[in-house]
Amino acid sequence: MGVFKLGGMTLKSLFKKAPTRRYPYEKREPFERTRGQIDMIDIHDCIFCGLCQRKCPADSIVVDRNESRWEYFPYKCVACDSCVRSCPKHDLKMMQERPSITTNAKESRVYELTPEEKEEKARREAEKKAQAAAKAAAAKAAKEARAKEDVPES
Ligand code: SF4
Ligand code: SF4
The missing domain is CATH 1.20.5 (Single alpha-helices involved in coiled-coils or other helix-helix interfaces)
Known part of the structure; x- marks a missing residue:
């Protein structure tokens, strides 16, 4: 490839729109049915039955009935939706956003009375x-x- 051709391509690429995004600074809008992570709707409606924990294939949920405590580990979650579908109180929801980038994958979200x-x-x-x-x-x-x-x- 000639030097002039290579230089031309380099120059052109400098002014062209990049085919990739600068994630996480630029995020793409999620698709309609994207599954990102789950969230508790209202801890007061939870009966701490533990069904969501038992259904979770990734050990992302820990329910402590005695302490009225519900804990979720978003970085373990594979967004399968099983917990949302199994909750008898319809108290869990699937959100489209993925958890933000972290250096601590053990981070969790706790809801407690x-x-x-x-x-x-x-x-x-x-x-x-x-x-x-x-x-x-x-x-x-x-x-x-x-x-x-x-x-x-x-
Ligand atoms: S299945 Fe629903 S009601 Fe039962 S512990 Fe999980 S969130 Fe609470
Ligand atoms: S969506 Fe699936 S992997 Fe994530 S917490 Fe619920 S059951 Fe577990």
Whole structure:
């Protein structure tokens, strides 16, 4: 290739629009169905059932029921959408943006109830348990009373 031709090509390429983007400074608009990462919609709607964690093939979600805590590791996530589809409360959503570039791939996002909310939740659960126990005891007593009435007198 002649020197002039090579010089011409180099000059031309200096003024031509680059075929690549300067990622991450220039990002392309995601396609309509792009899956990037997931997010929690409202921690107050989460029942900490752990189904999303069990469905995740990449161990990207950790649910701590006792601590009312939900943690997500975006850099482990393969955006398969399983957790979103399996959540019984429809409390997870898929977002189009990928997590931003990092040097710490262990970064996570945590959603957790406040100490007051945890207290209130424990109180409500205890109340529910007590109500259920009282209902079961009443049903048992009624059953025993019916059984006594059914015994024929000798
Ligand atoms: S599946 Fe839904 S409700 Fe259950 S722990 Fe996950 S986010 Fe919460
Ligand atoms: S989208 Fe898939 S890989 Fe990502 S957290 Fe949900 S289940 Fe796990």
